[in-house]
Amino acid sequence: LFTFFGDVAKIYRDLADVPADILGFDLVQGSATWPALVKHGSTKPVVLGLIDARNTKEEDPKAIAKRVSDRRSSVDLRASYLAPSNGLEFLPRDRARKKLRILRAAADAVGVAG
Amino acid sequence: MKALLTTSVGSFPKPEYLTRARTKASKGELSPEELRVLEEKATTEWIRFQEEIGIDVLVDGEQYRGDMATYFAENLEGTEISGLVRSYGNRYYKKPVIVDELRRRGPISVEWFRFAQAQTKKPVKGMITGPYTMMDWSFDEYYGSREEACLAFAKLLHEEAVALESAGAKVIQVDEPALSSRFDELRLLVKAVGTVTKGLEASTVLHTCYGNYNEIFEYFNKLPVDQLDLEMSNSGLDLLDRFKREPLKKEIAFGVVDVHTHVIEPESLIRERIEKALTIFAPSKLFIDPDCGLKTRSVEEAKAKLKNMTAATQSVRKSHGWT
Numbered sequence: 001l002f003t004f005f006g007d008v009a010k011i012y013r014d015l016a017d018v019p020a021d022i023l024g025f026d027l028v029q030g031s032a033t034w035p036a037l038v039k040h041g042s043t044k045p046v047v048l049g050l051i052d053a054r055n056t057k058e059e060d061p062k063a064i065a066k067r068v069s070d071r072r073s074s075v076d077l078r079a080s081y082l083a084p085s086n087g088l089e090f091l092p093r094d095r096a097r098k099k100l101r102i103l104r105a106a107a108d109a110v111g112v113a114g
Numbered sequence: 115m116k117a118l119l120t121t122s123v124g125s126f127p128k129p130e131y132l133t134r135a136r137t138k139a140s141k142g143e144l145s146p147e148e149l150r151v152l153e154e155k156a157t158t159e160w161i162r163f164q165e166e167i168g169i170d171v172l173v174d175g176e177q178y179r180g181d182m183a184t185y186f187a188e189n190l191e192g193t194e195i196s197g198l199v200r201s202y203g204n205r206y207y208k209k210p211v212i213v214d215e216l217r218r219r220g221p222i223s224v225e226w227f228r229f230a231q232a233q234t235k236k237p238v239k240g241m242i243t244g245p246y247t248m249m250d251w252s253f254d255e256y257y258g259s260r261e262e263a264c265l266a267f268a269k270l271l272h273e274e275a276v277a278l279e280s281a282g283a284k285v286i287q288v289d290e291p292a293l294s295s296r297f298d299e300l301r302l303l304v305k306a307v308g309t310v311t312k313g314l315e316a317s318t319v320l321h322t323c324y325g326n327y328n329e330i331f332e333y334f335n336k337l338p339v340d341q342l343d344l345e346m347s348n349s350g351l352d353l354l355d356r357f358k359r360e361p362l363k364k365e366i367a368f369g370v371v372d373v374h375t376h377v378i379e380p381e382s383l384i385r386e387r388i389e390k391a392l393t394i395f396a397p398s399k400l401f402i403d404p405d406c407g408l409k410t411r412s413v414e415e416a417k418a419k420l421k422n423m424t425a426a427t428q429s430v431r432k433s434h435g436w437t
Contacts, residue, residue: 092199093197
């Protein structure tokens with residue numbers, strides 16, 4: 001289950017009961033979900049939508065990697081994914097490709113799937 | 115008495131010779147000067163047409179613009195233009211990217227306003243893409259805050275509005291189609307539009323379209339402009355009941371033809387729409403226009419819609435003895 005275009009902070013804990021194997025979050029437009037994730041962790045693997053799919057500004061892969069690595073104790077990162085915050089169709093093609101390279105670099109630095 | 119003045123929202127379709135010329139110019143096969151000659155020709159043709167059919171407040175038709183946000187952005191410092199980005203459906207535009215502090219190089223649309231106004235004695239609107247829409251339709255790699263980016267655009271667009279007024283614009287329209295995209299940011303929109311219109315003596319208009327008007331309705335009377343220009347026909351005039359309960363304290367430009375359909379509304383249907391509008395709005399505060407810019411229609415469709423619109427308006431005026 002992937003949610004996007006906003007946060008799910010208020011229902012974050014209820015999502016654990018949703019019949020899905022993996023939970024995905026837009027953590028850019030839905031950045032308010034992040035504190036809930038930090039506080040409660042996740043019993044299910046997660047898709048961390050930390051790469052902004054709605055803006056061309058390039059993220060620092062190291063900074064993204066650090067944010068993700070810091071969750072190692074409360075999220076099973078080996079079963080989890082790093083992803084854009086939602087679909088990349090509203091970025092210019094060259095910028096969308098760059099975002100995917102940033103995603104790969106950040107994922108490699110953490111050791112999660114991207 | 116002044117009753118049921120007619121106007122247009124802004125853009126008209128480009129004639130085929132201009133579309134072809136723009137393609138050539140984009141490939142470097144036509145000089146900017148050669149393109150300008152054709153843009154002036156097309157602008158003059160649209161001014162003549164509006165005069166012929168009796169429109170009261172004219173527009174230049176935006177024959178020199180591609181996308182409404184990109185046009186302003188490419189004439190500002192601090193921006194770059196990206197590759198093609200999906201706008202909606204299968205329509206794409208080159209979306210602006212804010213890469214540095216926004217600054218105004220000089221007048222953006224003033225020269226075109228002067229050119230258009232010189233072709234007619236009737237008033238021509240000065241047309242500005244609003245600060246909220248400029249921000250919402252741009253990528254931001256510099257400000258990092260939607261409010262900061264929006265207010266930076268607002269400051270520059272105020273300078274443009276003042277320049278338009280100094281050039282003789284009696285009516286200045288701020289286009290904010292993005293108005294209803296984020297209801298939580300309506301206060302920012304009011305502040306930004308207020309920055310643009312502050313101190314202007316010209317009559318000010320805000321155009322918006324295709325949103326959930328019911329969500330933004332309470333802000334209509336707070337918008338710092340003299341007139342609201344609204345798409346009404348595409349949404350089946352469904353706001354009329356609400357306007358009846360909660361009166362608008364401004365002028366309204368009321369869209370009586372749908373710009374998203376090839377169907378040419380017959381005069382009788384447009385007359386009906388105008389009469390319905392007259393049950394709510396005073397004729398002196400009711401302007402008649404299309405829902406939105408007509409650039410997505412063919413030249414023939416746009417002309418037919420405008421002709422029927424003015425004929426229907428004249429007929430309603432006559433039947434009420436307002437001619």
